[in-house]
Amino acid sequence: MSVSPVICIDGPSGAGKGTLSRQLAQGLNWHLLDSGALYRAVGVACQRAGVALEAANEVAAIASVLDVDFRATDEGITVWMAKEDVTADIRSEAGGLCASRVALHPEVRELLLTKQREWACAPGLVADGRDMGTVVFPAAPLKIFLTASAEARAERRFHQLQGTGGNVSLPRLLADIKDRDARDVSRKASPLMPAPDAVLIDSTSLTVEEVVQRVRGLASIRGIASDTTD
Numbered sequence: 575m576s577v578s579p580v581i582c583i584d585g586p587s588g589a590g591k592g593t594l595s596r597q598l599a600q601g602l603n604w605h606l607l608d609s610g611a612l613y614r615a616v617g618v619a620c621q622r623a624g625v626a627l628e629a630a631n632e633v634a635a636i637a638s639v640l641d642v643d644f645r646a647t648d649e650g651i652t653v654w655m656a657k658e659d660v661t662a663d664i665r666s667e668a669g670g671l672c673a674s675r676v677a678l679h680p681e682v683r684e685l686l687l688t689k690q691r692e693w694a695c696a697p698g699l700v701a702d703g704r705d706m707g708t709v710v711f712p713a714a715p716l717k718i719f720l721t722a723s724a725e726a727r728a729e730r731r732f733h734q735l736q737g738t739g740g741n742v743s744l745p746r747l748l749a750d751i752k753d754r755d756a757r758d759v760s761r762k763a764s765p766l767m768p769a770p771d772a773v774l775i776d777s778t779s780l781t782v783e784e785v786v787q788r789v790r791g792l793a794s795i796r797g798i799a800s801d802t803t804d
Contacts, residue, residue, distance in 0.1 A: 578694050578695050578697065578698050578699060579697075579698040579699070579714075579715055579716075579798040579799070580698065580699045580700075580701055580706075580711045580714040580715070580716075581598060581604075581698070581699070581700050581701070581715075581716045581717075581718070581789070581793060581798070582701050582703075582706035582707035582710075582711055582714045582716070582717040582718065582769070582772075583595045583598075583700065583701065583702045583703070583706065583718050583720055584703060584704055584705065584706050584707050584708070584717070584718070584719050584720070584768065584772065585704070585718075585719050585720035585721050586704075586721060586722075586727070586751075586755050586758065586766060587670060587674075587727065587751060587754050587755070587758075588722070588726075588727030588728065588730055588731050588751055589720045589721050589722045589727060589777055590720060590722065590730070590777050590782065590785065591702045591703075592608065592610075592702060593782055594702075594718075594720060594782065594785055594786060594789065595608070595700045595701075595702035596650060596651060597782065597786050598700045598786060598789060598790070599700040601786070601790070602697075602698060602793075602799050603697065604697055604698040604699055604700050605693055605694075605698070605699045605700070606651065606693075606699070606700050606702070607644075607690060607694075607699060607700070607701045607702060607703070607706075608644060608651060608653070608702050608703075609686075609690055609702060609703030609704070609706065609710070610670075610673055610702065610703060610704070611642070611644070611651075611664055612642055612686050612689065612690065613673035613674075613676055613677045613682075613686070614653075614664040614665075614669040614670065614672060614673040615642045615653065615655050615660065616633065616636055616637045616640060616672075616673070616676045616682060616686075617669060617671075617672025617673050617675065617676045618660060618663050618664060618669055618672060619636050619640060619655065620632075620633055620636050620672070620676065621672065627672060627675040627676055628675070630679040630681050630682070631681070633676050633679055633681075634679065634681040634682050634685055637676075637681075637682045637685045637686060638685050640655070640686075641655060641657075642654070642655055643655075667731075667735070667742075667747075667750065670754070671750070671754070674757055674758065675757075677704075677758075677761070677763070677764075678757070678761050678762075679763070680762070680763040683705075683709075683763050683764055687709070687710060690703075691711070694711065698798070698799065701714070704758060704764070704766045705764040705766070707719070707768070707769035707771075708764065708767065708768075708769045709764045712769070715796055715798050716773075716789075716792055716793055716796055716798060717768075717769045717771060717772040717773065718772060718773050718775055718789055718792075719768035719769070719772040719773070719774050719775070720775050720777055721774065721775070721776050721777070722777045722778040723778045724748060724752055724755065725748065726777075726778045727751055728744060728748035728751050729744065731747050731751070732744045732747055735747075773792060775788060775789075
């Protein structure tokens with residue numbers, strides 16, 4: 575495994591992991607791994623190929639040839655699959671539900687494990703996911719478990735989708751988040767849980783800037799990055 579420093583950002587859907595990870599990676603000028611996008615890409619690729627998400631062997635076959643690339647833009651990170659921009663499909667609610675379902679298969683998680691570890695290279699990596707600190711990078715010098723109340727996460731997602739003109743229901747989003755939490759926590763393969771040495775941060779009442787500065791401070795204390803904003 576790479577000796578380059580890794581900051582793991584784990585936690586449930588909607589806690590703010592993506593925003594935190596992007597801002598950390600940009601501020602530190604480190605690489606960024608959006609592991610959730612890999613699973614979303616597998617789900618989208620399966621749907622396009624007509625593969626049932628419950629068919630473990632067929633889903634694993636799709637994952638084994640998955641061609642995914644992340645590209646930084648002024649608006650954030652775009653996701654490309656086989657030279658096609660699939661960011662909208664990947665980031666949709668349907669894409670998230672697909673990711674949670676394909677992630678239940680141990681075969682798929684094992685195939686994507688090596689692919690994720692390849693992102694860890696100099697000068698460093700910010701890894702965003704659900705098992706970054708427990709499975710993918712267990713030796714990472716800094717592990718964050720970012721959480722927030724289900725209600726706060728549903729409201730954030732509601733406002734985000736409203737901004738794109740989508741027809742969304744807050745009660746449905748809240749129910750979906752609670753259902754996904756239950757699946758992620760109870761799955762046999764890499765269940766959602768903080769690593770024993772993870773720092774727990776509840777972002778319910780914190781701004782993005784406050785969370786970023788807290789993590790930058792922890793990274794500085796541990797000697798892996800400066801807490802000075804670039």
